[in-house]
Amino acid sequence: MKSKGKGAKRSRQAWAEPDPDFQLETEPGSSEHEGSEASVRLGRTWRTIRAERGDTGMATRRRRQGNSVKERNVRRLESNERERQRMHKLNNAFQALREAIPHVKTDKKLSKIETLTLAKNYIKSLTTIILGMSSACLPHEESQAEANAARLLQCYQQHLDEEGEESLSKYLQHIRSFSQGS
C-alpha cells in the first residue's frame, strides 16, 4: 500500500460489512477466468482486498441478486470492459480537446482539469471576439442581429458536422467570411 493519507481510506461500505449469509463459491481470477486480461485485473483486486481484510467474509450482496456467482462474475467482467471502453472514449475526447485548444507547448501534457479550464477560457475569449465583431458589423437592426446569430449558429453546426482535422481553422474562416460579408 502506498504510504499516504489517501491509502488509509477504508473500503466501501459493502466490503466493510460482510454478509454472514454469503458463501463465495468461486471468485474472479479462479480457474475458469484465469488468463483473460480482465480476470487478471479483477483477481488482483480481490487478492488485494483479501489481503487487507485478512481473508474473512468479504463479498456481500451477490446472492441477493438471484443469479449464480458465476453469472454475476461474467456480467461484472463484461461491465468492467464496457466501463473501460467508455473511459477510453472519454480520454480520446479529452485528447481531441487538448489538440483544439491553443496553449503554451510544454513537454508535459495538459491534465484533464487544466484542459477543461483552458477550454472554458478559450470559449469565453472566442465568444467575446465574435460578439465584438457582430456588434461592429450590425449594430442597429435587431432583426439583423438575430439573422446574424442564426448564421453564426449555422456555421457552428456545419463545423460540428465536418469535424475534420482542421475544423477549428475552418470555423474561424467561417467567422471571418461572416464578418466580411455582413
Added chain:
DNA sequence: TAGGCCATCTGGTCCT
C-alpha cells in the same frame, strides 16, 4: 515522501 493525476474496479441509479 507527500501529493497530484490517472486507470481501474465496483455498486448504485438512470435511461431506453
Added chain:
DNA sequence: AGGACCAGATGGCCTA
C-alpha cells in the same frame, strides 16, 4: 432487463 452513466475507493506512477 441490460447498458450507460456516475461517484467512491484504491493502487500505481511521477514529480517537487
